[in-house]
Amino acid sequence: MAREKILVIDDEPDIGWLFSKILSEEGYKVLISLNGEEGISKIKKEKPDLVFLDLKLPGMDGMEILQEIRTFNKDLLVIVLTAYETVKTAVEAMKLGAVDYLSKPVNIDRIKTTIKNAIRTQTLIKDAVLRKKTTEKIDFDRIIGDSLQVKDVLDLVKKAAPHDITVLLRGASGTGKELIARAIHNSSGRADKPFVAIDCAILPDTLVESEIFGHEKGAFTGANEKKLGKFELAQEGTVFLDEIGNLTPQIQVKLLRTLQEREIERLGGKKPIRVDVRIIAATNMNLEKDISAGRFREDLYYRLNVFSIYLPPLRERDGDVMLLTEYFLKESNRIFKKEVKKISPEVINLLAAYSWPGNVRELRNVIESSVLLASDSILPQHMPLKIQEVLNQSIELQTTLKKVGKQAKCKAEKELIMKVLKEVNWNKSKASKLLKVDYKTLYNKIKEYNIERT
Known part of the structure; x- marks a missing residue:
């Protein structure tokens, strides 16, 4: 086994002695630093493979040291040492790049396991290929x-x-x-x-x-x-x-x-x-x-x-519904030995409009069942009823919008005719010219809207 170099940064000499004894027996070269400044200096000079870092140190504390290490070495493996009551702080340290942590008092077997895992990670990081x-x-x-x-x-x-x-x-x-x-x-x-x-x-x-x-x-x-x-x-x-x-x-x-x-x-x-x-x-x-x-x-x-x-959730993944649909279509054809090649435009609109509360799993299930039901194209009737309802709601909405639009148009048209008729003192010939419609059309509109002279 290669003689990996391990640095222990801890202000307690007993901890340094314990790590030195355990790790030396395992074949590692061990370096000890009693404070952060000395530890950073040794990291730059000795280039250790792994660092054990106590979070509570005089002067620079462990978090500050870790942040400083990351300014010049982003890949160095750091394992933090912490008392039980500062586990939350250890988690914060791991977010800054520490790979693991040990709670004091340290367990010898745990030290060995943690190093083994860390060295495994180190090998992956150093070996680019x-x-x-x-x-x-x-x-x-x-x-x-x-x-x-x-x-x-x-x-x-x-x-x-x-x-x-x-x-x-x-x-x-x-x-x-x-x-x-x-x-x-x-x-x-x-x-x-x-x-x-x-x-x-x-x-x-x-x-x-x-x-x-x-x-x-x-x-x-x-x-x-x-x-x-x-x-x-x-x-x-x-x-x-x-x-x-x-x-x-x-x-x-x-x-x-x-x-x-x-x-x-x-x-x-x-x-x-x-x-x-x-x-x-x-x-x-x-x-x-x-x-x-x-x-x-x-x-x-x-x-x-x-x-x-x-x-x-799938509804927040812009554009992914159709990519997933194409993938599940190919997979379903392969699994069920079918050749469903097309998805109708109506179904595409349905898939895009649906909210997918069951997310990717629901989409996969829908496509699989649709492929089983379809011959050569997936049509709206192959969709589950709750998705077909999206199409029905869309049709109802379009009908409502057309109805509302027609009502608004009629109201505006009636108000315009009444305004022009008043301006020309109900001279229908003049009014038809101003409105740019023939006399007969104007006459029919007056009758349709029940417009009376007041």
Whole structure:
């Protein structure tokens, strides 16, 4: 193994000694700095591969040091050290570019795991060719869209993927959160390891703990054999916690401990089991409101909301509906072995006018069912009734507008004729010339509008 150089910036000599002992035994070259100014100087001179940075330091604090580091080295891996009560500050530090954090008192196994993950990330960053290949692993042909909103999402995916940080995906149901989670995994250093998804919304409360953390034989009635949980099945890979806001308070506590200690305990188990996984969580809920209402733990929220990506609803993605429609049409033809090639102009207008409350998932379902019903072209009658109603409402609106327009025209016409007749003292010949209509037309209009001399 290469002799990576690690710098520890901490004003406590005991911490420096502990890190030096542990890391030296692991084969790393260790440098120690007791304050920020000295630490920055050593970074510039020694060019370490990784830095452990305490957030509470005399003089320059950890946040200031991190900001200074980023002015001259944007890629240096920084892991912050923090007391439990300053976890929120650690999360802020990660937003500035720290790749992970350790809570004091530090755990030796946790130090080793964190370094291993960080060095894995460092390899990706330094190896430009490998990073390019890894980025290409993102299944971009399944993330369809040319809107600015989608481009922003993909940009965030590329930034988050190579770094082993926790990601929180936010957005309504059907916006493609699992697709984005898989893209992050496939573009990370864990791409060749398992991606394990857990839908927290559909797991019964009686099974959720066993599914996530596993159970020992005899842990409960019906537990006839040992079962590995999702975290163990995802070892060295990625765990995707979908609809995280649905977890019960009891499971939230156990998940928080897993994130803090990087270990799990099976239901009915006696000893902790180390796990090395990346966490990607997703929600369609307002977790901040749930925190205020006491339904979601604030400390768990800060552990999950390290790097946040918002997935916009389909109605906000300008121009993407037709791109997605074309893609789903091709896919549906391939799956169902059909040759539906055309979409009628009326259907195109319907698809553009509909609000898509079910987002991309709903659009895919609509196109799939339409392809099954159609012969060679998708027509309005192949659309679900609720989408056909959009066309009916449009026709009703156009009829109403025509009616209103005609009424307004008649009113204006009547008022003009009355005004001109008064000006010429009801001389219809003069009035017809001023109005530039023949006498008979004027006579008929007077009769139609029931205009009488007053």
